[in-house]
Amino acid sequence: MGPVWTVVLNGFSTLQEGLSKGDHMSDRPAFPIHTDVLPDLEINKHREDWNPSDPRDFIDCFLTEIQKHQDKRDDEPDACFDGGNLVKCSFDLFGAGTETTSITLRWGVLYMAKYTEIQEKVQKEIDSVIGQSREPSMEDRPNMPYTDAVIHEIQRIGNVVPHNLPHVTNRDVQIGGYTIPKGVIVMPNLTSVLFDKNEWETPNTFNPGHFLNKEGKFVQRAAFIPFSVGKRVCLGENLARIELFLLFTSFLQRFTFSMPPGVEAVFKPRVSIFLSPQPYQICATLREE
Numbered sequence: 198m199g200p201v202w203t204v205v206l207n208g209f210s211t212l213q214e215g216l217s218k219g220d221h222m223s224d225r226p227a228f229p230i231h232t233d234v235l236p237d238l239e240i241n242k243h244r245e246d247w248n249p250s251d252p253r254d255f256i257d258c259f260l261t262e263i264q265k266h267q268d269k270r271d272d273e274p275d276a277c278f279d280g281g282n283l284v285k286c287s288f289d290l291f292g293a294g295t296e297t298t299s300i301t302l303r304w305g306v307l308y309m310a311k312y313t314e315i316q317e318k319v320q321k322e323i324d325s326v327i328g329q330s331r332e333p334s335m336e337d338r339p340n341m342p343y344t345d346a347v348i349h350e351i352q353r354i355g356n357v358v359p360h361n362l363p364h365v366t367n368r369d370v371q372i373g374g375y376t377i378p379k380g381v382i383v384m385p386n387l388t389s390v391l392f393d394k395n396e397w398e399t400p401n402t403f404n405p406g407h408f409l410n411k412e413g414k415f416v417q418r419a420a421f422i423p424f425s426v427g428k429r430v431c432l433g434e435n436l437a438r439i440e441l442f443l444l445f446t447s448f449l450q451r452f453t454f455s456m457p458p459g460v461e462a463v464f465k466p467r468v469s470i471f472l473s474p475q476p477y478q479i480c481a482t483l484r485e486e
């Protein structure tokens with residue numbers, strides 16, 4: 198029988214206790230995914246000209262693993278390298294990896310259009326560290342503490358995945374003095390940490406100063422957990438951080454964002470599994486070289 202109730206974890210220390218220690222909440226609830234309705238055309242295309250000694254991407258590498266494990270099916274009843282799982286994993290990577298990053302960038306552009314003085318400071322840093330004649334690279338990030346702080350603050354206040362993904366207890370566990378029985382769905386509430394007034398000086402205000410010390414150097418904050426924490430922490434965190442830095446700096450290197458005349462920026466989010474901005478119109482003005 199499936200879980201009969203759901204628990205919501207609130208607060209920084211509870212989430213750390215629940216997600217970071219041990220593997221007692223590392224499973225995902227088994228929601229059915231019908232692989233027969235998912236497109237596997239791309240996988241079939243890959244199969245046609247697949248060369249195991251020259252893998253082009255994730256699908257090619259997975260096909261190699263399927264082949265390696267093919268003859269061992271009887272010895273490895275739990276092996277997960279098969280066509281169905283390849284479809285699910287590819288689906289997961291697109292689902293988890295595209296909307297999250299693009300929503301964060303949409304929040305970023307909106308915050309820059311609203312807080313023009315912050316946008317100007319980012320552009321000043323871009324001009325002095327990167328200039329206009331080359332593209333941003335990841336080597337620039339350590340030299341751009343203000344921009345780094347702004348991107349972190351966009352992620353904090355944007356709170357794109359507010360309820361994390363569901364976890365499920367795989368044995369009875371004690372958290373914060375409560376016993377959660379095996380098989381219960383647990384929703385770790387990231388909002389309670391990203392807006393915790395004990396952790397952030399101005400939790401409800403856009404303030405890149407949350408990530409800067411008095412000397413203007415970037416400081417990492419333990420309560421910054423938009424990617425969650427623990428064993429099931431976002432698999433794409435590093436990729437997402439790279440994408441956010443390169444795209445955000447490239448946008449502001451080339452454009453200045455502003456609201457169209459007479460239009461106010463709206464920060465009330467659209468609520469689904471993600472929190473995204475309402476569709477908006479924006480003016481992107483090309484910066485002079």
Ligand code: HEM
Pocket residue numbers: 216225289290293294295297298301357358361362363423424425426428429430431432433434436437
């Ligand atoms: C701003 C961008 C992103 C945010 C805020 C974000 C956030 C998250 C969060 C909160 C989780 C749930 C972690 C947990 O269950 O404790 C998660 C899981 C996951 N993310 Fe991301 N993510 C982002 C980008 C990406 C990208 C770019 C990829 C891959 C290309 C990705 C792939 C995944 C996968 C596969 C999981 C499931 C991991 C597992 O179950 O073990 N994410 N992400």
